[in-house]
Amino acid sequence: MTRKQFETLDLDNLEQNLQQAAELIAGRIRAIACDPVKQNISFEELAAIIPCDLPDEGHGPEAVIGEVARHIEPYSTRIGHPRFLAWITTSPGPAGTIGDMLCTGLNQAPLSFKGGPAATVLEEIVLGWFAGMFGMPEGWGGTIVSGGTMANLMGLTVARRVHAPQVHARGMQGLERPLVLYVSDQGHMSVTRSAVLLGIGEDNVRAVPSDSACRMIPHELEKAVQQDRRAGRLPFCVVAQAGSVTTGAVDPLPDIAAICRRENMWMHVDAAYGGAVMLADELRPLLAGIELADSVCVDPHKWFFVPLECGITLFRSREQQLETFRAKAAYLGAENPHDLKNTTFILSRANRALKVWFAFRSYGRLRIARIIRRNMELARQLYRLMCDHPEWEPLAPAPLSIVCGRYTPSAAVRGGWTEQQIDDLQLQMIEELERSGTALLTPAAVNGRAGVRVCIANHRTTPEDITLIFNTLTAIGTRIARPDEHETAGE
Amino acid sequence: MTRKQFETLDLDNLEQNLQQAAELIAGRIRAIACDPVKQNISFEELAAIIPCDLPDEGHGPEAVIGEVARHIEPYSTRIGHPRFLAWITTSPGPAGTIGDMLCTGLNQAPLSFKGGPAATVLEEIVLGWFAGMFGMPEGWGGTIVSGGTMANLMGLTVARRVHAPQVHARGMQGLERPLVLYVSDQGHMSVTRSAVLLGIGEDNVRAVPSDSACRMIPHELEKAVQQDRRAGRLPFCVVAQAGSVTTGAVDPLPDIAAICRRENMWMHVDAAYGGAVMLADELRPLLAGIELADSVCVDPHKWFFVPLECGITLFRSREQQLETFRAKAAYLGAENPHDLKNTTFILSRANRALKVWFAFRSYGRLRIARIIRRNMELARQLYRLMCDHPEWEPLAPAPLSIVCGRYTPSAAVRGGWTEQQIDDLQLQMIEELERSGTALLTPAAVNGRAGVRVCIANHRTTPEDITLIFNTLTAIGTRIARPDEHETAGE
Structure with missing residues (x-):
């Protein structure tokens, strides 16, 4: 039997199908500024429209692209519309969209260098850009993840590992003094969610009062830390907001850094949204002090105009990062010092660096x-x-x-x-x-x-x-x- | 100033740029069976080839697509090559690739129904297909995540919440008896990694001995559970492998289910890879007993031939799932019972359901x-x-x-x-x-x-x-x- 006669999942009209998809995307983007921003339709109404059967025999991609055009695209919120100003979800720049298409087209699996040589290099290049932007010192580390929640989780995971290394083997149950984490009362919910996931618990997350401009009050942070120490708890980490989710407030980073140094606490900065100002020379002073952080969360898919999903965690120390996430298993094969599996929690991962690299090089800083x-x-x-x-x-x-x-x-x-x-x-x-x-x-x-x-x-x-x-x-x-x-x- | 004169990130030659990207992808897929599967090149050699500067002025997408064609594509491992048989990483069916292109083209943010009405419905449709395949009872829940590690983590997170609800507020530190988790000595590393992340600790993960066919020995599981109970620990969860990563072994699911029921433990099945057999009627008996699980991990991006990233967790009880992940914040706006933010750990998320829906409807079951x-x-x-x-x-x-x-x-x-x-x-x-x-x-x-x-x-x-x-x-x-x-x- 020749390869040709052999049944695969390949498509006879691949070029045309890709072209049809490209046309649908182009049409969508060209009309993105048309009203309405979003259709008024309920879940139930829409569920009655979108084909929901899993057919035994396929309909072929032409037909399904038609279904997307008729039943999916119109009910997809125009996030790129000039008056979509909800959450912190951005209109992606179309070059990022093209970069993301290429990402899925190349379908790399850079858990290991072998599974994506270029993808591995691209991740290091893109992380290098961000490390430079954020003033990370030599020996920095980083990882590209799905978004801000994962990026915050990665930062807090390394913080826990460094400040309570015994947790790795014995679990949080093995701790004598409960770990306590501090974030302003304006903190993003992902911080508390991460603390719950890590077994720290909601009760051990302190909502430090903020001032009238929604910035954490350093004196209140100090007070809370002292109180917890007196109660026999272990203050280990402060999450500073650099662009809070509700008002964009930037916590006093240098003051927080000083307290963290004095009190031997990890400083994580959630710059998921606000971090984008680091791209503009004259705006950088807005986040002065961020270069003192032990870890930083920043989302290319927020104010950098890259399509979902794309978040980044930067670490002051790659060594601490690798110590936390090193992954070993026989079936993974021989080690390469650049294997991305050792840098983050998940194993299989797409080549998310590509869309950032593509967009930034297309548009320029x-x-x-x-x-x-x-x-x-x-x-x-x-x-x-x-x-x-x-x-x-x-x-x-x-x-x-x-x-x-x-x-x-x-x-x-x-x-x-x-x-x-x-x-x-x-x-x-x-x-x-x-x-x-x-x-x-x-x-x-x-x-x-x-x-x-x-x-x-x-x-x-x-x-x-x-x-x-x-x-x-x-x-x-x-x-x-x-x-x-x-x-x-x-x- | 008209919209036209206004500087945005829109591209003048959007249609052509998309077409160039589509051609690059088509060429890649058409030549995917050509040797070599992977270029022999070191990280350092490749780092010297791939452009690494972040330019102040952009080069435009045409030029950057050219860079991808010359410097990225050739050094991207041909994962779709017929003799790429590493890890459990699959050749994606090109219809899945097209579905993924449409996903990024539509760029939905279905954390909330408003951010992606069609995306929210699609996630329910696709999860419904899998829930049906895996025999989940009425009241089931599910979530689409990045892959197997996250899918296992989601399952174990709900398991912990159900068996130790006090952890949410007080943390693992608040537990009197340490939680213990069981998986065979053939278990995927993501299970232990998840246990470490959740604060359970490596020492509280038991590697239950397996037989000569690499299947967990139920009697050994029982022994380990009894031992831990006697030592004052709290056995709470068993992870059964349905397609182990090294040999594809399927643990004796009905026996494990019986032990879990008797011992009041959560049964999570890691079917990240093996779950695909549920698509074929006559192969389903291979995973008999999986319908008894409290949660199941299964990866469309593994043996279902969908491109990276795409994993699924199914839950026996949507109520327990929502209880674990419910997300509230003023800035998220009014609640819709279908909001996906309440179903999983992360908030911002792409519309991963689309590529599964697209591929399955194109090819047919x-x-x-x-x-x-x-x-x-x-x-x-x-x-x-x-x-x-x-x-x-x-x-x-x-x-x-x-x-x-x-x-x-x-x-x-x-x-x-x-x-x-x-x-x-x-x-x-x-x-x-x-x-x-x-x-x-x-x-x-x-x-x-x-x-x-x-x-x-x-x-x-x-x-x-x-x-x-x-x-x-x-x-x-x-x-x-x-x-x-x-x-x-x-x-």
């Missing part, structure tokens, strides 16, 4: 930096609009590109609304804006007060988009607060 | 099942070749598609070689085969004896490939064992 800078200017624009409007108030400073504001319509003041009613209004405004297809935002809670959160990590957002969102939100809020007046006006 | 069946026949072919050859011996039965064998050349017997010398020979044979570009295999250690491991999870491997590998290995081994005779013959 300065072009991406210009977009980051402009996103910050757009945030200042929105912040000023809120300051200048009598019914709006920013809920916190906006040091990076996230703005949280609260709208209190004068009609509500006249009507004697409670704070709770005004809280509810913020959510209604966001939901109505979303239903209109104009923009996708998320809510925020700052110091117990609800607001609208606008996260501008989007290369397509213009000043006009910001004005449109602000005016539309204001109009919606006004109308909700004066339903009768509005109805009258409409008649 | 039966076509993939035929390939799986043929891979098993190829394994039997190789096993018989080893049995029939006086110098070869299989090191273990080959119940699925992995064959481990040891070559003892008669010249070595005549020359009085030690076992260690024969061990070393196996590795030399594999390395020389690899250097020749003919095939990529990995070594194995079975009951302390080294061998050659051939993992046939490849839709392109033919009977002729198996014969070629067997004959080439034999020739290499013979020549190494008789260097003088060979040199004489060659003169």
Whole structure:
């Protein structure tokens, strides 16, 4: 039997099928700025539309690409839309998308150098770029993971290994003094989730109070550490936020570093979002002190405009990293000092470095930096609009590109609304804006007060988009607060 | 300023760039069966070839695609080559590759239903297919993760939560009795790695002895559990292998299930590789008993021929799963009962379901099942070749598609070689085969004896490939064992 007659999973019309997929992607990206940002459809309605049977006989890729075009693409949120400003999810630059296509096309398995020679080198190159950006000293280490949660987990795992090496063999059960971890009350939920996973427990994560600008108060950190020491616990790690998820706050990194040094604690910086400012020379001082960290989390798939999934952990010491993750097994074959299996928790992994390398080399550092800078200017624009409007108030400073504001319509003041009613209004405004297809935002809670959160990590957002969102939100809020007046006006 | 004049990361020649990438991928796949399987190049040599600067000004995607074609693609191991039979890494079916391209092209963020309505539905559809295949009862849950290590971790995390709920708040330090986990001495390293991560510790993972067919011995499991109970420890979980990484052994699942029920332990089945047989009706009895598991790990990116990365954890109880992973935060917005953020550890995630859905619908269940069946026949072919050859011996039965064998050349017997010398020979044979570009295999250690491991999870491997590998290995081994005779013959 020749290879040709042999049944494989190869496709007769591979070139055409790839071309069809490429056209679908191009069409999607070309129309990404069209409204609506997101279709209004429920899970149940959509489940009735998307074909759900696993057929015995295949339909062939042409037919299935057709299904994607008809039933999947339209119900895929336009995350690259200029007014998608939710979570910290970014519009990917299309060069990153192409890099990611090549990643799956080459399908490397760089757990071992042999499984992806070029992929292994690319990971070292890309990590080198980030280590340089973040001022890591010689002997640094790093790993590319799926995103911020995994990147934070990797940092905390090495922290635990270094500060409680006996845990590896004996488990957390073998510890006499419970480990305690500190993060500001603005910390990302992945920090607590990681602490729970690692067996540290929610009760041993301290939410250190933050100031009015949502930054951790160093004195409060010191107090908490002393308290825990007196109680016989073992303070071992502080997670500093460099771009908090709610407001983009940057903790006082040099102060925290000094406390960590004095108290012999690991300093992990969660710069998943904020780390992108390190790409722009004049913005770097915003994160001054980050070079003192023992580990840093930073996500290319956030404000670097690389498509999902892509996160990075940098380590001050590659030796500590390898000590934590070294993987040995006969079936893995002979060791190569560059094997990526020794650098992280998972074994099989895609060549995620490729899309970062591809995007950065295609666009160049300065072009991406210009977009980051402009996103910050757009945030200042929105912040000023809120300051200048009598019914709006920013809920916190906006040091990076996230703005949280609260709208209190004068009609509500006249009507004697409670704070709770005004809280509810913020959510209604966001939901109505979303239903209109104009923009996708998320809510925020700052110091117990609800607001609208606008996260501008989007290369397509213009000043006009910001004005449109602000005016539309204001109009919606006004109308909700004066339903009768509005109805009258409409008649 | 119009949108057009505004600097974004959009590409002027998007269609052409996508087309160039598609052509590169098509060319790669069309030539995937060409030798060598892998280039012989060192990390240092390759690092000198791949462009490593982060340029201030971008080179544009055309130029960078050219760099990929010249410097990356040639040094990317041909994992789809018919004689790539290393680890458990499979040749992806090209329809899966197209599905993965569409995944990155649509760039969904289905942590929340809003971030990917279709992606959320697709994840439920695909998980439903697997839950059905594995006989999960009503109320099942599941999650799509990056691969087997994460899938095992997710299973063990829920196991810990259910059997030691206090750990969530108080940490493992709060436990009076240390948790103990059981896996056969053939268990995948990700099980111990997960136990270390979870704070259980290596010392609390029992390697239960296996029989001559590499299957866990139920009686030994019972003995170990009793011993731990007597010592005041808390046996909480057994990980059964359904397709062990070294030989493809399937543990006696019904016996293990009975012990777990009797001893009130969680039963997790690691079917990362072996789970694929559930796709073929007549092969399902091989994993009889798997339907009794509390959680199952199974990897679409292994023997289902889907490109990296894609793993799945199935849970008997979605309620227990949600109880473990529920994620709440103001900035995440209003809850939808289908939000994927509540089903797994990470938050941001790609739409991995799409490539599975795309590949399965394109090929149909039966076509993939035929390939799986043929891979098993190829394994039997190789096993018989080893049995029939006086110098070869299989090191273990080959119940699925992995064959481990040891070559003892008669010249070595005549020359009085030690076992260690024969061990070393196996590795030399594999390395020389690899250097020749003919095939990529990995070594194995079975009951302390080294061998050659051939993992046939490849839709392109033919009977002729198996014969070629067997004959080439034999020739290499013979020549190494008789260097003088060979040199004489060659003169």
